[in-house]
Amino acid sequence: MCAASYDRVVRGALARVWENVFDWEHLPWVHPESFSGVELLERGSWGWKARVQLAGEGSREATIELRADRAQSRYVSATVEGPGSGTEIWTELGARGDAHTAVRVEFWLPEPSARAGVSPEAAMQRLRSIGARLRETYVRLWDQDEAMIQERSRALERRREAPLGGAGRVREAGQILADLGPESLLRARLPLEFELAGERFRLTEHAAGWRAYSLQCPHRLGPLRCSSERAEELVCPWHGYRFDGRTGESLDGHRLALRAARLELDPATGHLLAYPAASPASQRPSSPDLNASRLD
Ligand code: FES
Ligand SMILES: [Fe+2]
Numbered sequence: 001m002c003a004a005s006y007d008r009v010v011r012g013a014l015a016r017v018w019e020n021v022f023d024w025e026h027l028p029w030v031h032p033e034s035f036s037g038v039e040l041l042e043r044g045s046w047g048w049k050a051r052v053q054l055a056g057e058g059s060r061e062a063t064i065e066l067r068a069d070r071a072q073s074r075y076v077s078a079t080v081e082g083p084g085s086g087t088e089i090w091t092e093l094g095a096r097g098d099a100h101t102a103v104r105v106e107f108w109l110p111e112p113s114a115r116a117g118v119s120p121e122a123a124m125q126r127l128r129s130i131g132a133r134l135r136e137t138y139v140r141l142w143d144q145d146e147a148m149i150q151e152r153s154r155a156l157e158r159r160r161e162a163p164l165g166g167a168g169r170v171r172e173a174g175q176i177l178a179d180l181g182p183e184s185l186l187r188a189r190l191p192l193e194f195e196l197a198g199e200r201f202r203l204t205e206h207a208a209g210w211r212a213y214s215l216q217c218p219h220r221l222g223p224l225r226c227s228s229e230r231a232e233e234l235v236c237p238w239h240g241y242r243f244d245g246r247t248g249e250s251l252d253g254h255r256l257a258l259r260a261a262r263l264e265l266d267p268a269t270g271h272l273l274a275y276p277a278a279s280p281a282s283q284r285p286s287s288p289d290l291n292a293s294r295l296d
Contacts, residue, residue, distance in 0.1 A: 001108065001109060001111055001127065002106050002107065002108050002131075003107050003108070003109045003127045003128055003130060003131025003134070004106075004107045004128070004131030004132055004134060004135045005104065005105060005106045005107065005135075006103075006104070006105040006107075006135050006138050006139065007102070007103070007104050007105075008102075008103050008139075008142060009096055009100050009101070009102050009103070010100065010101045010102075010103055010142060010145070010146050010149065011099065011100055011146055011149075011150055012099070012100070012101060012146060012149035012150055012153060013095070013098055013099055013100075013101065013153065014073075014093060014094075014095040014101045016101075016149045016152060016153055017093055017101045017103070017145075017149060018068075018070070018093070019149075019152075020145050020148065020149055021066070021068065021075055021091075021093075022043075022047070022048065022066075022068070023220075023239075024038060024040055024043065024048045024050045024066070025038065025040075025239045026148065026238055026239055027050075027052060028052075028053070028055075028240075029236075029237060029238055029239055029240050030144050030145065030148055030237075030238060031140075031141055031144055032055060033055055033140065034054070034055055034137065034140075034141065035052050035053065035054065035055055036053040036054070036055045037052065037053035038050050038051070038052050038053070039051045039052075041063070046067055046068065047065070047066040047067045047068045047075065048065075048066050049063065049064070049065040049066070049080075050063070050064055051063050052064055054082075054083065060082065060083055061081075061082050062079050062081060062082030062083055062084060062085070063079070063080045063081035063082060064077060064078070064079055064080070065077070065078050065080050066078075073092060073093050073094060074090065074091060074092045074093065075090075075091055075093075076088050076089065076090050076091070077089045077091070086109070086110035087107070087108065087109055087110070087134075088108040089105060089106070089107055089108070089134070089138075090105070090106045090108060091103060091104065091105045091106075092104045099153075103142065105135075105138055107130075107131050107134045107135065107138075109127050109130060109131065112124070112126070112127060148222075148238060151222075151223065152220060152221055152222075155216060155221035156221065158198035158199065159198075159199075159221070161198060176196070176197045176275070176276060177196075177273050177274060177275050178194050178195065178196040178201075178261075178273070178274040179271050179272075179273055180192065180194060180203065180271065180272040180273065180274060181271055181272070182269075182270050182271055182272075183265060183270055183271065183272045184270065186203070186205075186210075186272060187205065190203065190204055190205060191203060191204050191245070193215065194212075194274065196261055196274050196275075196276060197276045199214055199215075199216055199259075199276075200214070200215040200216065200223075201213065201214055201215065201261050201274065202214075202215055202234075202245060203263075203272075203274075204232075204245060204246060206246055209263075210263045210272060211246065211247075211248075211260065211263075212260065212261040212263055212274055213234075213243075213245065213248040213258040213259065213260055213261075214258050214259040214260070214261070215234070216259070217236040217238065217241060217243075218256040218257065218258060218259065219236065219238075219239060219241050219254070219256055220238060220239070222236040222237060222238035222239070223236075223237065224236050224243065224258075225237060226245070227242070232244060232245040232246050233245065233251060234258075241254055241256070243256075243257075243258050248260055259277070260277055261274040261275060261276065261277055262274070262275040262276070262277040263275075
């Protein structure tokens with residue numbers, strides 16, 4: 001039976017919402033109150049199936065299968081094993097212009113079986129209270145997804161506009177650059193973050209010289225942050241990929257690397273100048289549907 005429903009309009013284009021629906025990997029990173037881990041079992045154009053660790057006390061696991069029907073603009077997420085087994089959450093999506101998506105969620109729970117000492121009214125009441133809790137959880141989950149969707153949309157927009165838009169100075173030749181100031185004063189300001197053609201970069205100095213790597217994750221453009229545990233490690237809050245802030249290389253085996261800015265010392269002024277540079281040759285999407293450079 002349908003124990004509850006939830007309607008909202010998400011501030012994000014339908015294409016971005018579908019991308020989020022197929023993104024099994026973000027669950028423990030973007031929704032840590034609900035999930036503490038995820039392991040993919042299968043996936044395809046039909047959807048995905050994953051084993052998830054549920055956050056909270058104990059180490060409870062569940063298997064979730066998400067099946068999408070894009071032609072009908074809907075999908076169902078079913079708990080096929082573990083706590084809540086038999087629950088099906090049906091979601092319908094509808095584009096509202098270019099930038100919004102209407103979402104309707106229905107929480108279908110297995111019919112209560114007759115149990116000695118439990119009245120049908122009490123059983124129904126219990127289902128309704130589970131439905132209300134699920135609804136509350138989904139308000140939070142969609143708030144978190146919406147924040148991620150919006151940030152990714154902005155990042156894609158900035159990439160579309162670069163190098164014409166964004167911060168940075170335009171040189172006579174039409175070249176975008178960021179003037180980081182006198183090289184002699186930079187060491188005291190490291191690691192220095194700056195903006196170049198709409199993208200955040202981070203300047204550091206090593207034996208081999210100055211390096212500036214993008215703080216935009218090459219996976220799906222998440223905002224990289226410095227790890228609280230290891231110096232010079234950058235971590236993405238969306239799927240947890242890790243990068244070396246000194247070399248831009250992946251620290252967890254993904255075939256991805258951070259974009260580097262081209263740095264030059266201006267001999268006339270002694271200022272360090274940063275220019276946008278092409279993506280590193282080693283940068284490849286880890287899978288076709290997670291291609292960060294696809295501007296759809
Ligand atoms: S966007 Fe996926 S790990 Fe950064
Ligand atoms: Fe999500």
